[in-house]
Amino acid sequence: QVQLVESGGGLVQAGGSLRLSCVVSGSIFSRNAMLWYRQAPGKQREWVATISSGGSTNYADSVKGRFTISRDNAKSTVYLQMNSLKPEDTAVYYCRPDWYGNWGQGTQVTVSS
Numbered sequence: 001q002v003q004l005v006e007s008g009g010g011l012v013q014a015g016g017s018l019r020l021s022c023v024v025s026g027s028i029f030s031r032n033a034m035l036w037y038r039q040a041p042g043k044q045r046e047w048v049a050t051i052s053s054g055g056s057t058n059y060a061d062s063v064k065g066r067f068t069i070s071r072d073n074a075k076s077t078v079y080l081q082m083n084s085l086k087p088e089d090t091a092v093y094y095c096r097p098d099w100y101g102n103w104g105q106g107t108q109v110t111v112s113s
Helices: none
Strands: 003-007 010-013 018-025 034-039 046-051 057-059 067-072 077-082 091-097 107-112
Touching: 003 091, 018 034, 018 091, 018 107, 034 067, 034 077, 046 067, 046 077, 057 067, 077 091
Parallel strands: 010 107
Antiparallel strands: 003 018, 018 077, 034 046, 034 091, 046 057, 067 077, 091 107
16 A cells, blocks of 8 residues: 655745655655645635656746655655745645555645745
């Protein structure tokens, strides 16, 4: 059974930075593309970023140039470095392998103006 544990969220002022982590167990981590999503209050969950098993990355236009996704296969962990945060980045952030249909508990990010 896959377990996803997201952490690193918090309250930050606009313009600040946070680094999210997601530890994955129960899956062959190094073979999976990993995705970050987010869900703001009252909105649908939206895709944020993807990193392939080979390290290629893609980003939603709304975060391109500000967020960086990375992975450490030895630690079965995917990261999301978030810089120049904006109030509209406020959301619960989730990660998952590309093939997996369930979600972890997420981590709350709140950006104050």
